[in-house]
Amino acid sequence: MSIQADTGVDDGARLKGRIRQRQEGAMLKAAEKVFARAGFQGATMAEIADVAGVPKATLLYYFASKEALYRAVLANILALWLAETESITADADPATALSAYVRAKMRLSARRPDASRVFANEIVHGATHIGEYLRTELRSTVEKRAAVIDQWAAEGRILPVDATHLFFTIWAATQTYADFDSQVCAVLGKTRLSPPDHERATAHVLTVVLRSCGLPCPAHGAATISPPPANTTH
Amino acid sequence: MSIQADTGVDDGARLKGRIRQRQEGAMLKAAEKVFARAGFQGATMAEIADVAGVPKATLLYYFASKEALYRAVLANILALWLAETESITADADPATALSAYVRAKMRLSARRPDASRVFANEIVHGATHIGEYLRTELRSTVEKRAAVIDQWAAEGRILPVDATHLFFTIWAATQTYADFDSQVCAVLGKTRLSPPDHERATAHVLTVVLRSCGLPCPAHGAATISPPPANTTH
């Protein structure tokens, strides 16, 4: 991954001191939280250090600059993002595969909302740090998986859809529960999303995605309007 | 609108000097652009002034503080956001009404991407300035329109869907073309989205939304898998 080339840390296998490993974790976690809340410019090294429970100078001892820290946080997030499309293969059952993917994305939104928000913030502001990743790794991943979906459609196993745009829609629909959490909560009249809320949201997104492909969704019955009302006002 | 109460400007009807009206427009436009690119903290009054083509002191003469300027920009955007759900009424045709709404949202993403980005940024970072708006005006608007959609479902005119979450999905799917524009472009391998790209995106989102409600979409034919596997590829 080209991004953490500059950082020079966070390799997992790199035996760069034992203490370092432990401390870095806390700092990255704190940084993710603060970057998520305040954005790159809005976050201050002092606050991140404070949240991590270390002096500011120590934070700078681990990460040479705010920029380096931010890149390290992003690198962590990108690793999370990539390992998710595996369920989508040509020989898999479309409904099962798509469901698995959507569920994985929703789980990520529920469990790592800060990661999602940092990523969202980075992209909204032009993706200056991860443009390369988007243009190479992400793009080729999407192209491969989109080809699979196209094949499903060609085989008549799903309705024809624009596969690439379907990914955009799935990302948007799932990540909205992390990124736009405050809006969702406000409209629902809650202060935070409970696990049942997340289940409900997941069921809804599954319905949308499956129906978009002409697949029956488990929650409700048919994929078409089943109870044709006697009063067909046409 | 409670938000611009603090600002004391931007009323439209307020005859607060003719020169003021004209200048304010340029400054708000410049501010929207810079806030969209850099976020609240990342934007500087100096840069906004520069983009607007006025000295920094003049900008501060018009807007007492960065905060006030930001609130004014947000107030402008919220006005845009509200006036869009009108097509969704109980007696309207579901497919027509939903299509109109989605089209309006997509048009907004294409024409005012910066507005969308400022709004997105505000929400990602906790919606501290517009929480009140979300909890009152937006919430009640959604509740009313969701009731309409529920009624459609009860009448068997569409498949049952979680109407409130359907709004979240529509917002997410449409705004992603403004907010996450850089990601979309990177994955598509383009440097910017052309009008045809936007049409394609609109057609896709329409397909997703209509099929989610069990409605036939004009672009493709049926709402279910019509051509059985052994069929000719149309």
Added chain:
DNA sequence: AAAAAACCTGACCAGATGGTCAGTTTCAGC
């Protein structure tokens, strides 16, 4: 045309923030 009001701006300032550094403490290997 004079007075008042509104508009405009260069120069300046106080506080915040990213980053440096010299000196101290802790750890690992011998």
Added chain:
DNA sequence: GCTGAAACTGACCATCTGGTCAGGTTTTTT
């Protein structure tokens, strides 16, 4: 337990940025 390396940190600094202000110019009103 000795030694060098790694880890750590308080104090400090240069810069950037939001905001002020005194004084000037233009527009409006009388």
